[in-house]
Amino acid sequence: MKKVLLILVLFFACKNTTAIAQGVPDTLQYLKTIVQNKSQYIGQPFSKLLADLKIEIIYFNYNISPVPYDRSKERSSAFSFYFPARNEDFNLAYPFLEIIWNEPLNALRSGSIYDQSGGRFSSEARLFYLSGIIEDIKILE
Numbered sequence: 001m002k003k004v005l006l007i008l009v010l011f012f013a014c015k016n017t018t019a020i021a022q023g024v025p026d027t028l029q030y031l032k033t034i035v036q037n038k039s040q041y042i043g044q045p046f047s048k049l050l051a052d053l054k055i056e057i058i059y060f061n062y063n064i065s066p067v068p069y070d071r072s073k074e075r076s077s078a079f080s081f082y083f084p085a086r087n088e089d090f091n092l093a094y095p096f097l098e099i100i101w102n103e104p105l106n107a108l109r110s111g112s113i114y115d116q117s118g119g120r121f122s123s124e125a126r127l128f129y130l131s132g133i134i135e136d137i138k139i140l141e
Helices: 002-015 026-034 046-054 085-091 107-117 125-128
Strands: 059-064 073-080 094-107 134-140
Touching: 002 073, 026 134, 046 125, 046 134, 059 107, 094 107, 107 125
Parallel strands: none
Antiparallel strands: 059 073, 073 094, 094 134
16 A cells, blocks of 8 residues: 555656656746847747747647737737646746747637647647748747
């Protein structure tokens, strides 16, 4: 029984240390280096940034156009590297990496993917965002 308990504790402890296990002890500091070096990603597809990331995207959120008459355009997206288990811990999902797209994406499609996955960065979400061209990169703290 003690062995099972120890294994469970180790499993859950390791599950939340993805960034540390890949050599990124401070997510915010790592994201700041991405923003400092954003010139190598601007004008490139999101797939380039994804290939270079040393931490795994867990959660995404799409931001529809601020223009009220055209809610079908996604001007920017936010990506998080932690997803809280409880709604009251949602503030722990920060920091987000915000990507502003050169050409707006289809917000109806990203909204559908978001609804199906509960905001998780699923393989379908990954495929959807891969070809988006990056205009700018910011951190939302």
